[in-house]
Structure formats: structure tokens, C-alpha cells
Amino acid sequence: MSPCTPNGALRLEFDRGTLLLRGDPSGRNLAELPGVRWDERVGCRRAPARFHAAIRERLAAHGVMVDDAALVTFPPLPCLPPPTLRPYQAAALDAWVIAGRRGVVVLPTGSGKTRVAVAALAELGRAALCLVPTRILLGQWRATLAELLGIEIGVFGDGVRDVRAVTVATFESAWRHMGEIGNRFELLVVDEAHHFGAGLRDEALEMCTAPWRLGLTATPPEGAALTGLEELVGPVLFELGIADLTGGFLAELELIELRLGLSAREHAEYEQAWGAFCVAFDRFRGLAPMGSWSDFLTWARRSAPGRAAVEGWRRARGLLALTEAKNATVGSLLAQHRDARVLVFTSNKEAAYRIAREHLVMPITADVCSAERDEALTAYRAGRIRALVSARVLNEGFDVPDAEVGIVVGGALGEREHVQRIGRLLRPSAGKRALVYELVTRGTAEVGATRRKRRGLCARRPDSL
Amino acid sequence: MVSAHVALTRCSVRDGIVTPHWLSVRDHPWIGELIELHHAFVGEPRRRLYDRLDATPCMARASGSRLVAAVLDGFFGSEIVADVPPRAARAAAFAAAADRAARGGRSGRAAALERAAAGFGVSPDALERSLFADLPGERRLKKPAAPVRVEECVLRCNLALAQAALSSSSAVTVALEGHARALVRHARLRGLICTVEKRGTVAQLSISGPLALFRRTALYGRHLAELVPLLAWSRDFRLEARCTVRGREGRFILDPTAPLPPSTEPRRYDSRLEERFARDFLRLASDWDVIREPEPVAAEGTLIFPDFALVHRRDPSRRWLLEILGFYTADYVATKLRRLRAAGLTRLLLCIDAARDCGHDQLPPDARVLRFEKRIEARRLLEILEEQGARGSDDPLR
Numbered sequence: 001m002s003p004c005t006p007n008g009a010l011r012l013e014f015d016r017g018t019l020l021l022r023g024d025p026s027g028r029n030l031a032e033l034p035g036v037r038w039d040e041r042v043g044c045r046r047a048p049a050r051f052h053a054a055i056r057e058r059l060a061a062h063g064v065m066v067d068d069a070a071l072v073t074f075p076p077l078p079c080l081p082p083p084t085l086r087p088y089q090a091a092a093l094d095a096w097v098i099a100g101r102r103g104v105v106v107l108p109t110g111s112g113k114t115r116v117a118v119a120a121l122a123e124l125g126r127a128a129l130c131l132v133p134t135r136i137l138l139g140q141w142r143a144t145l146a147e148l149l150g151i152e153i154g155v156f157g158d159g160v161r162d163v164r165a166v167t168v169a170t171f172e173s174a175w176r177h178m179g180e181i182g183n184r185f186e187l188l189v190v191d192e193a194h195h196f197g198a199g200l201r202d203e204a205l206e207m208c209t210a211p212w213r214l215g216l217t218a219t220p221p222e223g224a225a226l227t228g229l230e231e232l233v234g235p236v237l238f239e240l241g242i243a244d245l246t247g248g249f250l251a252e253l254e255l256i257e258l259r260l261g262l263s264a265r266e267h268a269e270y271e272q273a274w275g276a277f278c279v280a281f282d283r284f285r286g287l288a289p290m291g292s293w294s295d296f297l298t299w300a301r302r303s304a305p306g307r308a309a310v311e312g313w314r315r316a317r318g319l320l321a322l323t324e325a326k327n328a329t330v331g332s333l334l335a336q337h338r339d340a341r342v343l344v345f346t347s348n349k350e351a352a353y354r355i356a357r358e359h360l361v362m363p364i365t366a367d368v369c370s371a372e373r374d375e376a377l378t379a380y381r382a383g384r385i386r387a388l389v390s391a392r393v394l395n396e397g398f399d400v401p402d403a404e405v406g407i408v409v410g411g412a413l414g415e416r417e418h419v420q421r422i423g424r425l426l427r428p429s430a431g432k433r434a435l436v437y438e439l440v441t442r443g444t445a446e447v448g449a450t451r452r453k454r455r456g457l458c459a460r461r462p463d464s465l
Numbered sequence: 466m467v468s469a470h471v472a473l474t475r476c477s478v479r480d481g482i483v484t485p486h487w488l489s490v491r492d493h494p495w496i497g498e499l500i501e502l503h504h505a506f507v508g509e510p511r512r513r514l515y516d517r518l519d520a521t522p523c524m525a526r527a528s529g530s531r532l533v534a535a536v537l538d539g540f541f542g543s544e545i546v547a548d549v550p551p552r553a554a555r556a557a558a559f560a561a562a563a564d565r566a567a568r569g570g571r572s573g574r575a576a577a578l579e580r581a582a583a584g585f586g587v588s589p590d591a592l593e594r595s596l597f598a599d600l601p602g603e604r605r606l607k608k609p610a611a612p613v614r615v616e617e618c619v620l621r622c623n624l625a626l627a628q629a630a631l632s633s634s635s636a637v638t639v640a641l642e643g644h645a646r647a648l649v650r651h652a653r654l655r656g657l658i659c660t661v662e663k664r665g666t667v668a669q670l671s672i673s674g675p676l677a678l679f680r681r682t683a684l685y686g687r688h689l690a691e692l693v694p695l696l697a698w699s700r701d702f703r704l705e706a707r708c709t710v711r712g713r714e715g716r717f718i719l720d721p722t723a724p725l726p727p728s729t730e731p732r733r734y735d736s737r738l739e740e741r742f743a744r745d746f747l748r749l750a751s752d753w754d755v756i757r758e759p760e761p762v763a764a765e766g767t768l769i770f771p772d773f774a775l776v777h778r779r780d781p782s783r784r785w786l787l788e789i790l791g792f793y794t795a796d797y798v799a800t801k802l803r804r805l806r807a808a809g810l811t812r813l814l815l816c817i818d819a820a821r822d823c824g825h826d827q828l829p830p831d832a833r834v835l836r837f838e839k840r841i842e843a844r845r846l847l848e849i850l851e852e853q854g855a856r857g858s859d860d861p862l863r
Contacts, residue, residue: 039678383563384560
């Protein structure tokens with residue numbers, strides 16, 4: 001037992017994202033504590049940091065004295081002004097509080113998820129860490145929190161390490177550094193929470209002691225990923241979809257599908273490339289009806305026809321990303337909506353750059369540094385540039401209340417990506433009617449894919465309002 | 466840094482064993498071709514080289530060609546060549562395009578470019594060429610600083626391959642003879658848990674991160690991969706890890722037969738603080754030798770790695786071990802003292818950074834401690850040694 005531990009007490013220490021349980025109160029079976037295992041490497045018990053509250057609770061129930069050195073949190077926050085909430089935001093917050101301040105709120109993009117988080121923070125009045133997926137969102141959250149709460153906000157990410165009572169961090173920074181800062185906060189807010197639960201970067205949530213957790217997303221995961229998310233953040237407590245709020249709290253949406261053709265050259269190239277892929281893929285399906293895409297790639301790599309099939313799939317997708325007709329249509333639509341602010345979404349960076357060159361549209365991609373992105377977004381909001389084009393960076397959390405027209409040239413990530421993209425256009429303003437063009441190539445795999453990805457736009461719970 | 470995804474194209478998993486397919490002399494001809502091809506594209510935008518590589522037969526034929534291309538990218542490097550700084554060119558061109566007067570199809574585009582170019586005093590063509598000259602594919606391939614040798618390229622690829630395999634692992638075990646300290650030091654510096662056992666002349670190291678007890682995680686993979694270049698300094702070694710290659714898990718083994726490049730010699734000192742102390746002490750204490758990284762001490766089934774041994778030249782029995790602690794806990798110090806006692810060693814001095822003192826923890830009363838701020842006072846330390854020598858105390862810890 002540590003020399004500092006009072007007699008008979010169990011000492012809890014935070015150790016790089018885990019808890020060390022030092023001491024051995026007699027007659028207690030510590031192995032039954034949630035998440036606890038014996039760690040032979042250091043000769044004491046250890047648990048992931050997220051079990052801190054549960055361990056404390058169990059020990060208290062068993063009357064074990066605890067010397068808790070694990071938490072090094074900030075003092076309670078001064079009385080913070082709660083933001084004004086719309087009825088559905090207030091309902092979401094109530095659901096979260098009633099559920100013990102652990103759980104996920106599902107609201108469409110543009111409906112004010114950040115405001116729910118700020119209200120949760122003000123209601124609780126404790127040190128909070130807000131996790132966001134991108135550097136753009138890092139800046140946006142910092143500005144919003146500072147404006148609504150009126151306090152200095154810390155930042156952990158994008159080269160900055162400034163930890164304060166309310167701090168915003170990128171997922172990546174949190175994943176790398178939660179071992180250093182994971183015991184400093186009592187509330188964990190996870191924006192775009194659907195990124196967690198499937199294993200990738202889940203450690204960021206495992207390594208934090210915060211007992212209270214709020215997840216925010218427009219597109220909750222399904223299956224095992226949802227189970228994982230529920231374990232790390234809590235269950236889905238409140239859920240509304242785009243269709244539940246459009247025309248009221250979200251802008252009216254008009255979706256126009258433009259079916260375009262391929263040129264003779266493109267058609268021949270597509271048929272050849274896609275045909276090669278289909279032959280091999282059908283053969284694989286015959287051999288392994290339940291095989292995954294990854295299994296197919298492994299299988300295909302072993303033979304020349306298989307490799308040609310994968311190459312054909314890649315070529316077909318590359319071709320559909322920006323066909324001649326799509327490119328010409330983008331030009332026409334940009335000209336047609338010359339007075340509106342337009343967002344163009346592509347399936348890959350190459351297509352984004354081609355549009356950027358040919359139509360002089362500012363690209364927002366991972367290659368563009370954060371300072372330039374910020375400048376571009378400011379110019380866009382101020383109306384000094386008219387359009388932005390992006391493959392993925394604009395998919396999530398990008399706040400442009402004035403964007404009115406969207407042109408979806410292509411997508412690679414299905415329903416979730418589509419919902420997020422449409423959401424960019426739905427932030428309401430007086431008399432706003434969002435217009436989204438989907439460019440779909442006739443007679444190709446895009447037709448079915450477009451139909452599938454639109455499912456996410458329906459109402460989630462028509463009676464939940 | 467070569468991405469693990471690219472490097473692992475040269476790895477396979479069979480019967481639970483991860484097999485790295487090392488590049489070897491057999492691969493020299495096609496790698497030589499790729500090097501020549503790179504030379505031919507020096508000064509050109511890299512995308513042209515990439516297009517050409519796509520059409521090169523050996524790229525499709527040879528497994529690992531993407532890995533070699535990625536490593537060659539590092540050898541050659543790239544630079545931005547533009548008449549106008551690209552970021553400024555973009556800001557001007559897109560703003561001009563947004564202006565109502567410059568809108569309307571191709572002619573509007575031309576007018577926008579013309580207007581933006583005028584602001585920089587260059588032609589519209591020059592401005593257009595500059596627009597995206599900083600993109601990875603548009604950067605120009607640079608001439609390498611030194612000739613690129615096939616052998617060196619092969620070794621670098623193999624190193625990338627071994628590191629890529631380890632980057633997916635949560636824990637490694639290493640059995641090695643000699644130079645264990647470099648690995649232990651690296652592991653601890655990176656916040657990993659390193660346990661050491663001595664088995665004859667072999668040190669058995671188990672290295673993992675705290676969370677590895679509960680789940681497979683890639684959280685520590687990067688730091689574990691950094692161990693690879695340090696292994697070459699040991700007389701013999703065998704590293705084992707559980708790795709995941711394209712979703713399949715297997716055992717990865719690395720030993721001296723792996724064709725890896727010799728690493729640079731591990732740094733003699735961990736920090737400027739240590740280096741300065743050694744210099745100060747040698748200058749002051751002409752009767753004492755300072756031995757950096759003395760032999761590890763076997764104690765209670767583990768190894769302790771003191772930072773220095775200070776040995777009196779005329780009386781070698783006056784031999785002290787010195788350890789510099791930047792950060793410590795009372796438990797850590799107590800355990801260390803207990804182990805040293807168990808090993809029959811008592812002459813240990815601890816130098817503790819006062820600025821990083823763990824406040825609430827009290828040191829064990831029997832610890833011989835010299836606190837320092839920024840610099841270890843060599844004179845004070847020498848006084849302690851001389852004082853102990855004059856007392857003839859065998860156990861200053863007592």
C-alpha cells in the first residue's frame with residue numbers, strides 16, 4: 001500500500017488513461033469491481049478510466065474507504081447563463097438530465113445541437129471537455145462556447161495545448177493525449193458521436209474519467225457500433241430527423257435529381273471497366289456469398305483478372321466522379337445561381353480540384369491549411385466568394401447559415417454522408433428555401449446508390465414532436 | 466513517413482504468423498528502374514511521375530512497388546514552383562470570379578483570371594499555373610541531395626515494413642543481449658510500461674501501454690514501432706508481437722536475420738541535464754570516473770538501469786550509482802530502494818528535480834537525495850561522496 005494511503009483505504013490514481021487501485025482492503029473482492037483487472041506488470045489492480053464513477057459507487061456501497069487521487073478537476077464553474085432553447089432542444093436536454101446525464105441526442109444538422117451541449121454545460125456547471133472531429137469544428141465550437149458562456153475556452157488540437165475548465169479538443173488529439181488530460185473533466189461532450197463505438201479511436205472515451213457524457217449526432221450508428229457507443233456515452237435518448245423539422249425549425253428543402261448521360265467515349269470506358277469488375281465480383285459472390293468487400297479485395301489480389309477487376313472498379317468510380325455532363329451541369333448551375341451561396345460536394349479530391357480549376361470555385365480539402373480554410377470560410381460568409389467545393393471536409397459540422405444551394409456531384413460514403421451534406425444547407429434563415437441538386441449518371445451504379453442514400457432524409461419519429 | 470497501409474502490401478498472414486516479405490537482391494533490378502524513372506522526372510510536377518508509374522509494368526507486377534515509390538518520394542522530396550504564391554493566387558482568383566462583372570461561362574472565367582493576374586503583374590496563364598502549385602501532386606520533384614542507392618532504398622523499405630507491422634500492435638516482448646537500456650529508456654520516455662527480467666545474459670523486456678491490459682489498441686503502435694531501429698545495437702535479439710494485417714491477426718517475429726538498416730547510435734545522454742552534469746563532475750572531480758550507463762543491476766527478478774556509476778580511481782570499492790529523476794512518486798522510490806537492498810547494493814544517490822516534485826508524496830526516510838533546479842550541482846554531489854568516504858559508511862541509505 002502507498003505510504004500516503006490512510007489505513008484500510010483504497011487509493012485510486014489516474015495512470016495514463018487508466019485507474020490504478022492501490023491497497024487491499026481486507027475482506028473485499030476487488031476483482032468484482034467494474035472494469036477492474038489485476039495488472040501483473042505493475043503489481044496492482046487497474047481499470048479503464050471511464051469506470052471511475054462506477055468503481056467509486058460500488059466501493060461506497062460496500063463501505064470501503066477511498067483515498068481518491070485520480071481526479072484533478074477544475075473547481076465548479078461560475079454560474080453560467082443558460083442559452084435560450086427551442087422546444088425540441090429543451091426536450092432533448094430534459095431527456096438527458098432524467099437519464100442521469102449520460103446518453104446520445106440525435107438531431108439533424110442545423111437544428112442547434114451545439115446549443116443543447118451549451119445548455120447541458122450551463123446546467124451542470126462542471127469542467128467539460130468537448131470532442132469534435134475536425135479542426136474547423138474546433139474553432140467553431142470554441143467561438144460558440146465563448147460567446148454563449150462568456151468565459152475563456154481552452155483548445156487541445158491543431159498544434160495548441162491550452163487546457164481550461166471548458167476545453168474543446170479534436171478526436172485525434174483526444175485519442176493521443178487523453179492519457180494526460182482524461183482526469184480533469186466531469187462532463188464529456190462528444191460531437192458527431194457516430195464516429196465512436198466501432199472501435200476506431202474509442203480509446204479517447206475509455207481513457208476519460210468524466211461520469212457525465214453527452215453524445216450529439218445527426219446519424220446514429222447501427223448494430224454493434226451503436227452498442228459500443230451506448231457503452232461509452234450512453235443510450236440514444238432523443239431522436240429527430242430532417243423531415244421532422246424542415247419548414248419549421250429547419251429551412252424548407254427542395255431536392256432535384258438530374259439524370260445525366262455519359263458521352264460515347266465515357267460509356268465505352270465505363271462498360272469495359274465496370275464489366276471487368278462485375279465478372280470477378282459475381283464469381284467471388286458465387287464462392288463466398290457472405291464474403292465482405294475486404295474479403296473480395298484479398299481474393300482479387302491473388303490473380304491477374306482479380307487485380308484487373310479492382311482496377312476496373314476504381315476506374316469506373318473515378319469516371320463517374322465527374323463526367324463531362326456533370327462538369328458542364330455544375331457550370332450551368334453555378335451560373336444559374338450566381339447570386340446564391342453554393343456548396344458543391346464531390347466524391348473525391350481530384351473531382352473537387354477539377355471543378356475548382358475549371359469553374360474557379362474555392363476548394364476546401366485536407367491539403368488546404370487551416371488558416372487558408374478559415375480565410376475562405378470568412379470570405380464565403382461575407383459573400384466575397386460565391387461557392388465552395390469539397391469532397392469530405394465539408395461533410396460534417398461546417399457552419400454556413402447562408403448556404404442555400406447544394407450540388408451533389410458524387411458521394412462515396414452512402415446515407416450518413418448524404419444526410420450530413422444536406423444538413424449543411426438547412427440552417428434556417430428568414431424565407432430560406434434550400435435547393436439541392438443531385439447529379440446522377442443514368443444507367444450506372446449511381447442510380448441505386450442515390451436511392452439508398454436518400455433513406456436517411458425521412459422522419460425518424462413522426463410522433464416525437 | 467510511409468503509411469502502414471502501403472507498407473503492409475508486402476506482409477501476409479498464414480497460420481497465425483505474420484510474414485514480412487523483405488525486399489532483397491532479387492528486387493534490385495526493378496527498384497533500380499524506379500529510381501531512374503524518378504530521376505527522369507526531376508523538376509516535373511509529381512502527378513506526372515505518378516501517372517507514369519501507373520503505366521510502368523513493374524508497378525503492377527512487383528508486390529511492394531507502392532512501398533518503394535513511397536520511400537523514393539522521401540529520398541527525392543518536392544518543392545513549390547510558382548510565379549505567384551498559390552494561396553494568394555487562389556484568394557485573388559476566386560474573389561474575382563465571385564464578382565458579378567467577371568461571371569458568365571468561359572469568358573467570365575478568363576476575365577476573372579485576367580483581373581486577378583493584373584494585381585500580381587503576371588499573365589493569366591502564370592496565375593492559373595500558380596493556383597494549385599502547392600498541391601502534393603503539383604509540387605515539383607527535387608533532385609536528391611545524395612545519389613539514391615538501390616541497397617539503401619531496399620533497407621529503408623524493409624524498415625518501413627517492420628514498423629508498419631508493429632504499428633498495429635498493443636504490446637511487444639523482446640529478448641536481447643546488450644543495449645537493453647536504449648529500449649527501456651525509449652519505452653519509459655514514451656509513457657509505456659516496460660518490465661524487465663534477466664535470464665542469464667539475456668534481458669527479457671515486455672513493453673506495452675496501460676490500456677493494453679484491456680483491449681487491443683493501436684494507441685501505442687507508433688511508439689512500439691520506434692523500437693525497431695534500436696534493436697540493431699544489441700548483440701542478439703528476438704522481438705515478438707501480435708499484429709493485425711488487413712484485418713487478420715498474427716504473430717510477428719523480428720530477429721537479426723531481418724534485413725534492416727543499422728540505426729544511428731543511440732544518444733549517449735538522455736538529456737542536456739545529464740550531459741552537463743557529466744561534464745561538470747569530470748571537471749571538478751579528477752579522482753573520479755563517470756561511467757555512463759553502467760551494467761544493469763538484477764534485483765527482485767527485474768533489472769534496474771542507473772544513469773551513472775561514479776567510481777573512485779584509487780579506491781574502486783567506492784562505487785556509487787546515480788539516478789536522475791525528473792518525475793517520481795514515493796512508491797517508485799521506495800520500490801527502487803527495496804530492490805537495490807535485495808540486490809546487495811546500497812550506494813545509490815537520487816537526484817530529484819525540485820520543480821517537478823510530486824508535492825503530496827513524501828520520500829522514504831532512508832533515501833539519499835540531492836534536489837536540483839535546472840542543473841545538478843556537481844560540487845555538492847562531490848561533497849556528499851567525499852563525506853561518505855570520510856565516514857567510511859557502507860550504507861548511506863541507512
